[in-house]
Structure formats: C-alpha cells, structure tokens
Amino acid sequence: MLDENKRWFPEARYGLFIHWGPYAQYGRGEQVLFREHLDQADYEARARSWNPEFFDAKAWAKVAADGGFKYAVLTTRHHDSYALWDTKYSNYNSMQCAPKCDLVREYVEAFREAGLRVGLYYSWADWTSKAYWSNPDDDLDAWNKLRDMTHNQVEELLTNYGKIDVFWFDGTWPHPAARWDSSGLVKRMRELQPDILINNRLDAESPFTAAQGAVEFAGESKTMGDFGTPEHHITADNDRIWESCQTSTWRLWGYARGEHWRPAGLMLDYLCQASSQGGNLLLNVGPQPDGRIPAEFIDRSAKIGEWLKVHGEAIYGTTRGDITEFTTKGWQTLRGNSLYLIYRFWHGEECERIAELATPAKAATLLSTGQSLKVENRDDAIYIKGMPRVKPSSLFPVIRLDFGEPPKAKEWAKGRLWNLDPRLMQPWVNEIKSD
Known part of the structure; x- marks a missing residue:
C-alpha cells in the first residue's frame, strides 16, 4: 500500500525526463564519451569550457507546464561525472567551470514555481574514475573514495534544494549493491527526505553479462526502491508502481543532431498505453548545448498538452x-x-x-x-x-x-484468448453451425 504522501506519483501519470550536460556539445547523445572512446583529457577540457548561453529554467518549466507534464527529472550528473550543481566533492561542476552557476538550483526553483513536482537523476557510474573501471579489491582505498563521493553528492542534492519528490538512480553496473552500499544510502536518503520516491536502479545483483538480459543490465533491483523503471518498453510491474521511460527521438537521450523525432501521436500513444496498464510515462528531451529545448519537442509536447486540456481526465488520476x-x-x-x-x-x-x-x-x-x-x-x-x-x-x-x-x-x-486456456472460448465456438 502506497503512503498517502506518495500517491501523487501514480496520479500524475506524466513526467518529463531531461538529459542534459556537456555531452550535448557533441550532438551525438549522452554516452558519446564512452561509446566513441573519446580522449578523456580532451572531453574534460571541452566540458569545462561548456557555457549554455541561452539556458533559461523558467522557459523549460513553461514548456513542461504547457505540455501537461506533472513532474520532471533532471540529470544532475550523468555517467561522464560532470555535476550540474555546486558540489564541494568535485571541482568538475557547473559552478567551478564555465557556467559559473548552479544549474540544478535554477531548475528546481523554476519548476517548483511552475507547480510541478521536482525529480533529480544521479548516475552511480563515473567514466572518469579508474576505480570504477577496476576490480574494487585491487585498490580498496580508491574504490571507497569513489563510493563515499557518490553518497556525499546524493546527500548534498537532498540537503541543499528543499523538498525533492523523486530521485532517479542509474548506472550501478557492473558493481553489485554491496559495493555501492546502496541500501545504506537509501536509508540515509529517507532520513533526509521521508516523503521521497526512489527508483529501483540500486542493485546490479552481479556483474552483468549480455546473457543476463535487461533487468541486470539496468541494475533494476527486485526488492529495493519504490517504483519500477522499464526503459524503451512499456511493461507493467505488478508488484509496485512503475514508470516507463521513453525517448522523444528514435533512440538517444541526450541531444543528437539529425536524430529522427517521433510524432506527437506516437508519444501520446506511449502515455495512453502506460496509463491503461496502471503506469506512468517519463518522456525524455535532450536540450541543445546552448540550453534551449529543441523546437521539434516543444511543438510535439504542446500538441499533447492541448489534448490533455480536453481529455486529461482520461489520464490523470486513473487506474488500469x-x-x-x-x-x-x-x-x-x-x-x-x-x-x-x-x-x-x-x-x-x-x-x-x-x-x-x-x-x-x-x-x-x-x-x-x-x-x-x-x-x-x-x-x-x-x-x-x-x-x-x-x-x-x-x-x-x-x-x-x-x-x-x-x-x-x-x-x-x-480472460480472453491470451491466457492460453482455449476452454474459455467454448461457449462462443459452440455458436458455430456444424459442417
């Protein structure tokens, strides 16, 4: 049974996912550093000089409100480890690099002012850390330092920005929960923010292999976390509340030049399908490197927002x-x-x-x-x-x-046909005249 103060989540049904960071400069998605095995020093230098001159959190919030979204989740730190806030545990952040401002704070304040619930994404992964890519037992001091930084940064995010409604983890793989002490961190998070909803990407139960499939690959714990997170597919989680995350383009989450955009009807179809199965849709956008949300997304989300103004009672607050x-x-x-x-x-x-x-x-x-x-x-x-x-x-x-x-x-x-018991169809089949 979901706590009263968390029931807003399944009632909201529709959230905005925002993948944004210095990787947007490359225009080839959020994982370009690893996918293309870019030079680490070159990537860092370019990240430190990244300065999104047209970033306007209030403009983002207006797009979200006009689109009918009820909450949003921003990538505060993706796998490249660049932080969008003024963290004291790393100088690789937006305050100490070119923007000279706390992008997370601007986002939180603008979306809260617009009446939306606020969520933060944080990646366990750190592609700039040798400890992340190594066996922790080979250098326990280095691993413990990485783990402690992760815990400390999450505490910062839950201490310095007021009430946070959703926390969205990602990237536990390939290290299991015991290495991250994810259960210990979750306990501390609930002490700091008792009403917070935490997703289930907390437990790469063992170092993954391709044969293990999508659950282990995404680090989706079967026991920890408040809600399930099917990615690129809509599959009901019958054991808890859930939210399908989907891209608004064909594949990539971060900004990608030349990517194909899905039509508004298909995006709306995702929302209706998730709602019909009792789940949420977290629809993603990757803002441009200059901080502006792509016009293609604004156009499509506005059309869905107009539809929701008329038909929203069929989505918000509904059940399966x-x-x-x-x-x-x-x-x-x-x-x-x-x-x-x-x-x-x-x-x-x-x-x-x-x-x-x-x-x-x-x-x-x-x-x-x-x-x-x-x-x-x-x-x-x-x-x-x-x-x-x-x-x-x-x-x-x-x-x-x-x-x-x-x-x-x-x-x-x-039951219909699909529970594989053909006897259910006998009364209907008996209506057929004999040959």
Missing part, C-alpha cells in the same frame, strides 16, 4: 483499465465509476459495441466535443449510438462511459 477487449480501437483507463475509451483508431461508424461488460452503463460522453451519446445495454454488450462519422479530435478521441458502480467484466472479457 484493461477491462474488456478494445485492441482494435485503442486503450482503456478507469476512474471510479467511469471507463474511458481512448480511440487510437476511429472507425467512423455511428454505433459502437463494447462487449461483455457485466455492469450496465448509465451514460456516455464524447469528451472531445462534450457531446452526450445514447447508450443501450443489451445482448451482453453496451451499444453507444450517435457517434460522429468524422474523427472529432486531431489526436485520440475519448468517450467516457459512466456506471452506477465500478464497471466489471464478464468471464470472457476477463
């Missing part, structure tokens, strides 16, 4: 809604006594049949226009009549079905 078969049309979400039908595909038919609901519907409303639609309950189905033939929304139209109680499905709709 996969009640009956709706794959040929779209997604479903639930809120109290209402079932929301989110149409990915508008068939243009005047009458819609929703099969195998045990609870009769009382009313139907086309949220896209505010129009009331006629409903009939008969033949083990709900019939919605008076639907417009022309698609009533440029993105996904939504119909709200209202019931006298939380709607429930009949047996077929509960």
Whole structure:
C-alpha cells in the first residue's frame, strides 16, 4: 500500500525526463564519451569550457507546464561525472567551470514555481574514475573514495534544494549493491527526505553479462526502491508502481543532431498505453548545448498538452483499465465509476459495441466535443449510438462511459484468448453451425 504522501506519483501519470550536460556539445547523445572512446583529457577540457548561453529554467518549466507534464527529472550528473550543481566533492561542476552557476538550483526553483513536482537523476557510474573501471579489491582505498563521493553528492542534492519528490538512480553496473552500499544510502536518503520516491536502479545483483538480459543490465533491483523503471518498453510491474521511460527521438537521450523525432501521436500513444496498464510515462528531451529545448519537442509536447486540456481526465488520476477487449480501437483507463475509451483508431461508424461488460452503463460522453451519446445495454454488450462519422479530435478521441458502480467484466472479457486456456472460448465456438 502506497503512503498517502506518495500517491501523487501514480496520479500524475506524466513526467518529463531531461538529459542534459556537456555531452550535448557533441550532438551525438549522452554516452558519446564512452561509446566513441573519446580522449578523456580532451572531453574534460571541452566540458569545462561548456557555457549554455541561452539556458533559461523558467522557459523549460513553461514548456513542461504547457505540455501537461506533472513532474520532471533532471540529470544532475550523468555517467561522464560532470555535476550540474555546486558540489564541494568535485571541482568538475557547473559552478567551478564555465557556467559559473548552479544549474540544478535554477531548475528546481523554476519548476517548483511552475507547480510541478521536482525529480533529480544521479548516475552511480563515473567514466572518469579508474576505480570504477577496476576490480574494487585491487585498490580498496580508491574504490571507497569513489563510493563515499557518490553518497556525499546524493546527500548534498537532498540537503541543499528543499523538498525533492523523486530521485532517479542509474548506472550501478557492473558493481553489485554491496559495493555501492546502496541500501545504506537509501536509508540515509529517507532520513533526509521521508516523503521521497526512489527508483529501483540500486542493485546490479552481479556483474552483468549480455546473457543476463535487461533487468541486470539496468541494475533494476527486485526488492529495493519504490517504483519500477522499464526503459524503451512499456511493461507493467505488478508488484509496485512503475514508470516507463521513453525517448522523444528514435533512440538517444541526450541531444543528437539529425536524430529522427517521433510524432506527437506516437508519444501520446506511449502515455495512453502506460496509463491503461496502471503506469506512468517519463518522456525524455535532450536540450541543445546552448540550453534551449529543441523546437521539434516543444511543438510535439504542446500538441499533447492541448489534448490533455480536453481529455486529461482520461489520464490523470486513473487506474488500469484493461477491462474488456478494445485492441482494435485503442486503450482503456478507469476512474471510479467511469471507463474511458481512448480511440487510437476511429472507425467512423455511428454505433459502437463494447462487449461483455457485466455492469450496465448509465451514460456516455464524447469528451472531445462534450457531446452526450445514447447508450443501450443489451445482448451482453453496451451499444453507444450517435457517434460522429468524422474523427472529432486531431489526436485520440475519448468517450467516457459512466456506471452506477465500478464497471466489471464478464468471464470472457476477463480472460480472453491470451491466457492460453482455449476452454474459455467454448461457449462462443459452440455458436458455430456444424459442417
């Protein structure tokens, strides 16, 4: 059972991920230092001179608010170890390098002022550290120094910036939790910020190999952390709240020149799919090296924001809604006594049949226009009549079905075909006339 003061997270449903650091100068993603095995000294020199002249945290916050996001998560330190705040545990940071300012503080204050919840990302990995790339037992003093710096920097972030709502770890691999003492750090974090939500990337249970798969690769603990973090895919975590992180481009998280942008409809589809399965979407943007958010992202997120102004009740504060078969049309979400039908595909038919609901519907409303639609309950189905033939929304139209109680499905709709028990289909198959 989720604590009362943490329930805001699954109700928010939609967060903004911001991958930004000196790697943006290369325009080839957030991992360019390692992926291309760049010269460490050259990379550091360029990072120290990086000065995002157009960075404006309030402008970022406005993009987030206009896009309908409810919270944000900023990469305070990625795997290259450059810190976006005034840390006293390293001089490789935005205050002591060219920007001469605390970028984390500006972000936190601007987003909080805009009414958004604030999250911070921090990478365990440090690609500039010899200790990180070595067996800790070969030089325990060096390893302990790296681990202690990690703990100390996280404490700074949770001490100097007021209330932090979400903390997003990454990069435990290839070292297991015992080496990082991630459980000890989590305990300290909860002492500093009792209401904080911490993700599950806390435990590379053993040094990973490719055969171990995505869970170990991402360091996703099965026991620690408050929420799951499926990456590049939307898969429900049935044991806890969860959040799928997705890029707004085809692949890279940090700014990448020439990357293909996903259309607004696909980004919205991710949000609706995650919501229909009871999870959140953390949609990423990589700001440009000069600090501006790419126009392509602003355009797409604004379109989703406009859709949410009209249809947001089908997303915010909803629960998993996969009640009956709706794959040929779209997604479903639930809120109290209402079932929301989110149409990915508008068939243009005047009458819609929703099969195998045990609870009769009382009313139907086309949220896209505010129009009331006629409903009939008969033949083990709900019939919605008076639907417009022309698609009533440029993105996904939504119909709200209202019931006298939380709607429930009949047996077929509960199991359908995909639980691999064909006997469930026998009453339906028996309707077939014999050859």
